[in-house]
Amino acid sequence: MILKLEILNNNLKVYLSLLNDESVERQQPVTAQMIYDLLKEKEITYGILQEAVQKLDGKTEEATDILIAEGTPPTVGNNAEIQIQKRPKRKEDVLPPVSESGDVDYISPREGWIVVVNKGDEIAVKLSPTQGESGIDVFKREIPGIWGKDFELGEVGGLNTMIEGPSLTATIDGFVIPRATKLNVEPVFRIYDDVGPTTGSIDIPPKFQVELAISKDIKKGFFVKAHKITVGGCIEDSEVTAEELTINQGIVGTSNIPITAKKIDVGYINGSRPIYADGLRVLREISNGAQIAAAQVKAHTIQGSTVIASECIWTDYVNGQNKIMVGIDYKAKSTVDRCAKELKEMEEPFEQLKKVWHNQEKRLMYLSELTKKNPQHPLVLKELPQIKEFKEKYEYYTKKMKQLQEERDGAMQRIYPDEKPFLLVRVGFSRDNSSGAVVDPQSVITLHKEVLKILEPTPGGLITLDDNKRLIFAKHYNIKELKSRMTRIEL
Numbered sequence: 116m117i118l119k120l121e122i123l124n125n126n127l128k129v130y131l132s133l134l135n136d137e138s139v140e141r142q143q144p145v146t147a148q149m150i151y152d153l154l155k156e157k158e159i160t161y162g163i164l165q166e167a168v169q170k171l172d173g174k175t176e177e178a179t180d181i182l183i184a185e186g187t188p189p190t191v192g193n194n195a196e197i198q199i200q201k202r203p204k205r206k207e208d209v210l211p212p213v214s215e216s217g218d219v220d221y222i223s224p225r226e227g228w229i230v231v232v233n234k235g236d237e238i239a240v241k242l243s244p245t246q247g248e249s250g251i252d253v254f255k256r257e258i259p260g261i262w263g264k265d266f267e268l269g270e271v272g273g274l275n276t277m278i279e280g281p282s283l284t285a286t287i288d289g290f291v292i293p294r295a296t297k298l299n300v301e302p303v304f305r306i307y308d309d310v311g312p313t314t315g316s317i318d319i320p321p322k323f324q325v326e327l328a329i330s331k332d333i334k335k336g337f338f339v340k341a342h343k344i345t346v347g348g349c350i351e352d353s354e355v356t357a358e359e360l361t362i363n364q365g366i367v368g369t370s371n372i373p374i375t376a377k378k379i380d381v382g383y384i385n386g387s388r389p390i391y392a393d394g395l396r397v398l399r400e401i402s403n404g405a406q407i408a409a410a411q412v413k414a415h416t417i418q419g420s421t422v423i424a425s426e427c428i429w430t431d432y433v434n435g436q437n438k439i440m441v442g443i444d445y446k447a448k449s450t451v452d453r454c455a456k457e458l459k460e461m462e463e464p465f466e467q468l469k470k471v472w473h474n475q476e477k478r479l480m481y482l483s484e485l486t487k488k489n490p491q492h493p494l495v496l497k498e499l500p501q502i503k504e505f506k507e508k509y510e511y512y513t514k515k516m517k518q519l520q521e522e523r524d525g526a527m528q529r530i531y532p533d534e535k536p537f538l539l540v541r542v543g544f545s546r547d548n549s550s551g552a553v554v555d556p557q558s559v560i561t562l563h564k565e566v567l568k569i570l571e572p573t574p575g576g577l578i579t580l581d582d583n584k585r586l587i588f589a590k591h592y593n594i595k596e597l598k599s600r601m602t603r604i605e606l
Contacts, residue, residue: 116145116175118153120183126252129159129184133177147172154184161255162186186258190247194263197271199239199298201291203230211315222337225315229304230291231323238276238291238298239283241268273297288324302326309334309348317341321358335368350374352388366390369404378603384420391445394603408445411603418554423448426533427600431542433569434554442536442563442580447529454523458516465512472509475502531563538562539597540575562586 117134131150135142150168154160162185171181204227212220232238247260268278273294275287285291289300303326310317311334317327319341327341332348333355343359352368360376365383372388379392387404397414401407405420412424418434425444433439440448479502486495538560545556558569562578565586577592598606 116142118145118149120153120157120159121180122157122159122253125258126254126256127186127188127250127258128182129154129162129253130179131171131181131183132179133171133174133181135177142175144173144175145171150183159184159253161251162253184253186252187250189250189258189260191261192245192247192263193242195244195265196242197239197268198242201230201232201236201238203291203293204228206314211312221312222316224318229317229319231304231319231325232285232289232291232300233323234285234287236285237282238285238300239268239271241271241281241283243281270296271298273299275300275302290325303328306330310337310339310353344376360392365399366405380605396604408449410445411601413601413604413606425536426603427537427539427597429539429541429597429601429604431540431575433540433544433558433575435545435558436555437558438561439538439558440561441538441578442531442533443561444530444532447526447532450526451523451530454519454526458519458523461512461516461519465516468509468512472505475505478502479506535580536563537577537579537597537600539577539592543573543575544569545572 117136119132119134121130121132122128123130133145147168150171154163164183164185167181167183171178206228209225209228211225212223214220244263244265246262249260250258252258268281268283272278272283274297275285275289276283276298277286283298285300287300287302289302290304292299292301292304305328306314307330308314309331310329311332316338317340318338319325319327321340321342324342326343326345327339328345328347329339330347333339333346333350333353335351335353338354338356340356342357344355344357344361346360346362347364349364350362350366350368352370352372354372355374355376357376358378360374360379360381362379362381365385366374366381366388367385368388369386370388373391374388375391377393379390379395381395381397383399384390384397384401384405384407385403387406389406390408392409393411395407395409395412395414397412399414400416400418401414401420401422402416402418403420405422407420407422407424409423410425411427411429412422413429415430416432416434417428417430417437417439418432419436421438422428423440423443423445425442428439428441478498482495482499482502485492486499489495544558545554553572556569556571560567560569560578563580563584565580565584567578567586567588574590577589577597579587579589581587
């Protein structure tokens with residue numbers, strides 16, 4: 116018999132074939148030693164399959180492709196992986212929380228579908244591929260382990276991202292938004308619906324300099340907080356807090372829930388909502404009992420509302436009954452009003468406490484002396500704790516009222532900040548801008564400390580103070596100079 120070896124698979128497998136020797140009439144049987152000698156001749160020393168060799172001992176028939184030796188193949192290492200640290204969930208997968216009683220909380224923010232990062236924050240980390248374990252071929256030579264598949268981190272990084280070593284980081288403050296196979300960081304997050312039961316409220320901390328764009332309304336009862344907010348529809352009775360706030364339609368509602376921003380641009384304000392801003396621009400009207408407190412206000416019409424501005428108000432019409440105050444810091448005034456209200460509420464109870472404390476103080480002195488003689492005296496045990504409790508209450512009221520008075524007095528120092536406040540009414544008082552009909556006036560205008568009552572329809576003009584802080588009403592004014600003072604509003 117003729118023995119033939121074939122080495123395949125990168126020297127990992129050896130196959131033996133037994134072939135008839137055509138030069139002889141009778142085939143010599145194969146022996147195990149013949150196979151071992153052939154393997155030794157070929158320097159095959161590793162992975163010899165002893166059982167397979169023994170089975171061929173004494174064989175005289177042809178056989179092909181018998182696996183006679185097998186090395187240990189190398190293993191494949193782990194492929195490179197991407198671990199996303201900031202992965203947003205689909206809005207549909209983030210459900211509102213449910214209480215133990217089964218009540219669904221539609222109002223609270225829902226974590227996970229809006230993911231926001233600061234510039235420099237890590238979005239994803241690449242785990243490098245690893246090399247597999249080494250193998251051994253049939254010649255007893257080491258075969259290096261196979262590396263797992265690799266990829267470039269840039270294949271994942273999208274808009275406004277950069278690669279820093281194994282990390283993908285944000286280059287701006289923004290929202291992590293998957294786009295196809297990429298992770299973008301985008302400065303604007305768009306909600307193509309109302310903020311309401313399907314979204315929950317939204318609370319983005321002010322440290323993130325980003326914009327939230329809401330296509331429709333912010334519904335009643337929900338709240339939205341972000342650095343910059345754009346609303347395509349209306350803000351209903353909902354709390355909104357921002358640095359910059361733009362509302363394409365209007366602010367409506369009658370609740371006491373505030374809207375607060377440094378800069379507000381809005382189509383109209385209708386209803387008795389409290390609104391606080393440094394700069395407020397209203398394209399159409401402020402009406403129906405609105406409560407405005409700002410540094411600068413520009414509106415087409417003010418009608419039936421209260422508007423307080425620390426610096427100036429610019430409007431075309433003042434219609435109906437209004438309360439307008441200019442040159443008064445609304446924050447300081449709010450503090451003065453709050454302190455005055457709390458002091459008034461405490462005044463009567465405090466007077467009652469003073470009267471009682473006058474007698475209690477004498478009794479406390481007596482009990483204190485008695486305690487020195489007999490700490491366990493029945494009067495001491497019964498009355499002293501009550502009197503001490505009353506004393507604590509009296510001292511609390513005394514301290515609280517002093518604090519309120521100091522806070523009020525400090526606010527009074529800041530209540531008139533601008534030396535030259537002005538109210539510009541370009542067209543007139545108490546004449547409807549659409550129909551031209553006369554509207555019942557009765558507007559009260561307070562400029563710094565001066566008060567002016569508009570009792571009849573009159574043409575417009577500039578109301579300001581002269582050098583002696585006396586109120587003047589001018590028909591002619593320098594419009595360019597007034598515009599230059601409207602620094603908080605884009606005219």
